[in-house]
Amino acid sequence: MKAAGGNKTSIDRLVPDHIRNFTPYIPSKPDDVLMKMSGCSRLFRLNNNENPLGPPAAARRVIESYPTGRLSIYPSGDAYHLRARLSVLFGLHPDQFLVGNGANEVISFVIKAFCQEGDNIITGDKTFAVYEWVAMFSGFTAKLVPLKEFAFDDEGMLAEIDGRTKVLFLCNPNNPTGSYWSEQKLRRFLDRVAGRQIVVVDEAYCEFVDKGDFPDGMRLIAEYPNLVVFRTFSKMYGLAGLRIGYLAGALEVVDVIRRTCVVYSVNALAQEAALAALEDPDHVPATRELIGREKTRLCRALDGLGLPHVAGEGNFVMVRLPINDALAYRKMMTHGIMVRCMAGFRFPNWVRISISLPEVMERCVDTLAAVVAGDSATG
Amino acid sequence: MSTLANRPLLLQVPVAQPFIRLASLFVGEGCERLGLDETAAEKMALAAEEIVAYLVRAIPPGSEVAIRSLPGSYYVQTSFSFPLAETDLRALNMTATVNLEEEDGLEQMELLIASRMADRFLIARKVDGSSELTLIKEFSYPQLADAVVADLPATSPAGCTIREPDSGQIRWFLRLVNHCYPPSLYPKDFLYPGKVVDMAAAGDIRLLLAVGPAGEIGGGIAWRWDGQKMVEQFGPYCFSPHAPAEMASQLMDGCIQAIARSPALVLINRMPTPAMPAGYLEALGSLSSLEPGGSTSRLTALFRELHEDMGAVSWAHPELADFLAAEYRRLSLPREIRLLTADGEATSPSSVLSAEIDRRLGRVTLRPIWPGIDIRENLHNHLNLFRREGLKAIHFAIDLGISWQVACTPELHRLGFRAQLLLPHAGSGDLLLFELLPEPL
Numbered sequence: 001m002k003a004a005g006g007n008k009t010s011i012d013r014l015v016p017d018h019i020r021n022f023t024p025y026i027p028s029k030p031d032d033v034l035m036k037m038s039g040c041s042r043l044f045r046l047n048n049n050e051n052p053l054g055p056p057a058a059a060r061r062v063i064e065s066y067p068t069g070r071l072s073i074y075p076s077g078d079a080y081h082l083r084a085r086l087s088v089l090f091g092l093h094p095d096q097f098l099v100g101n102g103a104n105e106v107i108s109f110v111i112k113a114f115c116q117e118g119d120n121i122i123t124g125d126k127t128f129a130v131y132e133w134v135a136m137f138s139g140f141t142a143k144l145v146p147l148k149e150f151a152f153d154d155e156g157m158l159a160e161i162d163g164r165t166k167v168l169f170l171c172n173p174n175n176p177t178g179s180y181w182s183e184q185k186l187r188r189f190l191d192r193v194a195g196r197q198i199v200v201v202d203e204a205y206c207e208f209v210d211k212g213d214f215p216d217g218m219r220l221i222a223e224y225p226n227l228v229v230f231r232t233f234s235k236m237y238g239l240a241g242l243r244i245g246y247l248a249g250a251l252e253v254v255d256v257i258r259r260t261c262v263v264y265s266v267n268a269l270a271q272e273a274a275l276a277a278l279e280d281p282d283h284v285p286a287t288r289e290l291i292g293r294e295k296t297r298l299c300r301a302l303d304g305l306g307l308p309h310v311a312g313e314g315n316f317v318m319v320r321l322p323i324n325d326a327l328a329y330r331k332m333m334t335h336g337i338m339v340r341c342m343a344g345f346r347f348p349n350w351v352r353i354s355i356s357l358p359e360v361m362e363r364c365v366d367t368l369a370a371v372v373a374g375d376s377a378t379g
Numbered sequence: 380m381s382t383l384a385n386r387p388l389l390l391q392v393p394v395a396q397p398f399i400r401l402a403s404l405f406v407g408e409g410c411e412r413l414g415l416d417e418t419a420a421e422k423m424a425l426a427a428e429e430i431v432a433y434l435v436r437a438i439p440p441g442s443e444v445a446i447r448s449l450p451g452s453y454y455v456q457t458s459f460s461f462p463l464a465e466t467d468l469r470a471l472n473m474t475a476t477v478n479l480e481e482e483d484g485l486e487q488m489e490l491l492i493a494s495r496m497a498d499r500f501l502i503a504r505k506v507d508g509s510s511e512l513t514l515i516k517e518f519s520y521p522q523l524a525d526a527v528v529a530d531l532p533a534t535s536p537a538g539c540t541i542r543e544p545d546s547g548q549i550r551w552f553l554r555l556v557n558h559c560y561p562p563s564l565y566p567k568d569f570l571y572p573g574k575v576v577d578m579a580a581a582g583d584i585r586l587l588l589a590v591g592p593a594g595e596i597g598g599g600i601a602w603r604w605d606g607q608k609m610v611e612q613f614g615p616y617c618f619s620p621h622a623p624a625e626m627a628s629q630l631m632d633g634c635i636q637a638i639a640r641s642p643a644l645v646l647i648n649r650m651p652t653p654a655m656p657a658g659y660l661e662a663l664g665s666l667s668s669l670e671p672g673g674s675t676s677r678l679t680a681l682f683r684e685l686h687e688d689m690g691a692v693s694w695a696h697p698e699l700a701d702f703l704a705a706e707y708r709r710l711s712l713p714r715e716i717r718l719l720t721a722d723g724e725a726t727s728p729s730s731v732l733s734a735e736i737d738r739r740l741g742r743v744t745l746r747p748i749w750p751g752i753d754i755r756e757n758l759h760n761h762l763n764l765f766r767r768e769g770l771k772a773i774h775f776a777i778d779l780g781i782s783w784q785v786a787c788t789p790e791l792h793r794l795g796f797r798a799q800l801l802l803p804h805a806g807s808g809d810l811l812l813f814e815l816l817p818e819p820l
Contacts, residue, residue: 012387023642029689037690037713047687129640322658326684330711343685348635349658 018139025133028338040336044360047340049175049205049316051238052356053287056280059239059273066269075268079246082271085278086246090218096248098257101265103204103232103245107134107169110228110247112260114166114198115140122160123169124152126177126346128202131169150310151179154189167198172215173205176345176352178312183215195226198253203229204245205314207236207284208291214313218248225250228257233270235315236287237277242270291315294355301365305372315355318342321372325351328371335367387449388413394434394442394461402446403428406457410516413450419516423457426496426514430459438462452581453520453574454498458513502731502748520571523557539589539597539626541633546576552588552599555618562739563668563678564650566613578603587633589617589626597622598654600630602638602646608804610638610685612648615655627654635659639685645804649680659683661710664800666814667772668740675741675771680800688712693779693809694719696788699798703779703811706801714809719782730754732761742772744812750783755790762794762815773815780808 028034031043054060079099087094100106111121111134123131125144135142143165145156152170161168170189173180181189186201193199201217217229232245244266247257277283298317302309308320321328325341328351332339342350353364388409392398407424411417427446434444438461445460497514504510544552550572556565568574568584578584584603588596600614615630638646648660660681668678690713695703697718707714730751735744743765751757765773775796777784796813803809
């Protein structure tokens with residue numbers, strides 16, 4: 001009889017250190033389970049920056065009328081039609097786009113394409129975590145530069161570049177602080193990098209920004225061949241459940257990234273819904289109007305509660321609490337309001353609230369007020 | 380130590396008389412190569428010899444034992460994995476005595492010797508029915524001399540920055556902690572600066588210090604992993620009465636930011652200092668602790684979760700249902716309480732308890748290692764021993780994520796223990812600490 005410990009030992013020896021030391025991300029449980037656990041009868045998710053208006057009407061029609069007979073057929077392996085449409089929209093060649101199963105997948109494509117053992121990436125310390133995670137579980141170092149007044153620190157990032165730096169990740173506007181680099185600042189940064197590294201600008205929330213100095217990364221690709229731009233259909237276009245995002249860059253850069261790209265990873269319905277979403281002229285203005293109005297109301301309410309907040313660009317606001325964020329989360333969950341704890345973003349005692357419909361936001365503010373009033377003395 | 384020396388050493392041998400000596404040599408030589416001194420390595424070799432000799436008698440012929448020695452930053456551990464689910468391990472209890480007149484006296488003597496050779500031991504039952512016994516032996520370190528008094532910063536250093544210390548700063552920081560704080564507010568390891576330096580070098584403990592422009596240490600904070608999901612925090616320590624309030628907040632922020640994207644679900648501080656800033660942690664409950672003058676005081680444990688709590692299952696005996704429901708409600712922790720009583724299932728004859736003693740605080744914490752029908756007698760024996768040794772704070776921890784452990788509850792109540800402190804995510808599930816209440820006069 002073989003000792004069980006022998007098997008365990010064998011598996012242990014197969015696991016690289018960077019995988020052994022990595023934490024698997026635990027996503028939230030489904031709504032029905034969360035409601036049962038928290039004892040609430042309704043759940044309003046204000047934790048993932050989803051669009052409360054859902055997908056554009058044109059995309060809804062595609063989804064609702066999708067013929068089930070086509071489900072047995074593989075999708076276009078490289079999102080042929082969607083890339084063609086994007087090329088027209090942004091004035092680039094179709095081969096300058098790569099479509100992925102959500103923008104998270106294209107992060108992996110880029111890191112795999114350019115990094116090898118001993119290399120590093122650079123990003124902010126308080127930003128979207130996936131750049132850091134993908135680098136770490138792929139065995140590369142993620143150099144984290146502290147934000148400066150809630151914004152990416154250009155000088156700090158430049159100072160961290162060394163001979164093994166391959167990719168710099170900028171989230172513009174930044175999740176969760178909503179800060180952004182102007183076109184002038186981004187250009188200055190790209191000039192200083194001078195093509196020596198790949199610069200990724202993640203524009204997941206760019207459609208929410210209505211500022212004249214906000215850069216359009218797509219337009220800069222022609223001037224900066226080392227620039228790679230990420231976009232997603234999960235936020236403004238309300239297709240988070242279908243998982244579809246893309247990257248764009250210079251032909252020669254995308255040609256390299258394509259070698260690490262898993263074809264057929266984007267399902268057919270997502271491709272068609274995304275294509276339709278781009279054709280809806282009313283969706284973006286309607287969403288911006290709702291987000292702008294409700295964000296202003298939320299900030300006014302937070303001022304009234306005396307809660308410091310950071311409300312930059314994007315469909316979210318970050319709030320500083322007098323109690324710990326995980327406690328606020330649990331207490332708000334008992335009232336059916338789900339916000340995002342910010343300790344995981346390295347902002348202890350902050351929560352991030354996604355902007356939603358007026359009645360949901362009112363309920364959120366009432367709940368937050370009650371939780372803070374009841375527990376500000378705790379601890 | 381070289382990278383090569385930091386790798387685990389492995390041996391798999393048949394459980395048979397001719398291989399006892401080989402197992403002993405392997406463990407002894409291996410532990411010495413992994414950093415134990417000669418005397419400690421010899422003790423581990425003797426322990427290995429006794430364990431394999433025990434297995435030769437206890438498990439079916441033809442079985443194998445896998446022996447794995449692994450270096451830690453301040454210890455070496457050796458694990459024995461063998462295909463045996465049910466056995467009599469009672470000699471591993473610290474109260475065990477052996478009567479060689481009895482039929483199984485010799486077998487129990489082997490385990491008794493093995494357990495006394497190590498500093499700590501663990502026993503795990505695997506889902507496939509096999510078992511793993513792990514012995515841990517620590518390196519020896521000199522204790523911080525009582526006479527050593529650190530110079531306190533004359534005033535609170537202005538313009539402190541929060542930074543990770545080097546080994547010299549760690550040693551100086553520990554002197555300051557020992558000088559400024561009572562033993563109930565820092566862990567026993569802080570008495571051994573060399574050990575803490577080794578732990579910090581390996582990442583087993585992390586520290587952040589508030590350091591002034593001239594290098595003066597204004598304060599600090601430390602934390603270490605305990606299991607897969609919990610980080611235990613110590614401090615924040617601020618050495619000047621004039622320390623700015625933001626120093627403690629900066630230390631707390633630094634600690635939380637450092638573990639924010641780690642596997643930790645929870646940060647627990649069982650020894651919070653008066654410098655703990657408000658709003659960071661939540662109060663859990665309190666346990667008794669011995670003060671330097673001999674009096675006892677209550678230490679309140681604090682915690683915070685590091686991520687959204689996604690809910691969990693807690694096993695519980697019906698006698699605990701009301702307590703747990705009230706605690707979970709108070710803490711707004713989403714938990715499904717599953718009540719469990721004994722249903723006549725087969726149980727080992729002998730239970731095993733581990734005991735972690737901190738004599739500075741007059742405290743012992745018992746944990747169930749192996750279930751057994753003799754749990755009442757075993758607990759009783761342990762209590763008698765601790766009373767004889769003058770330990771005043773007697774605690775018992777059960778892991779609510781491990782169903783068999785909750786079966787101890789009625790016996791604990793009968794002996795005068797009461798559930799006092801719930802530590803979320805501190806074990807496989809939540810950890811519940813019982814405290815032995817003082818006997819009525």
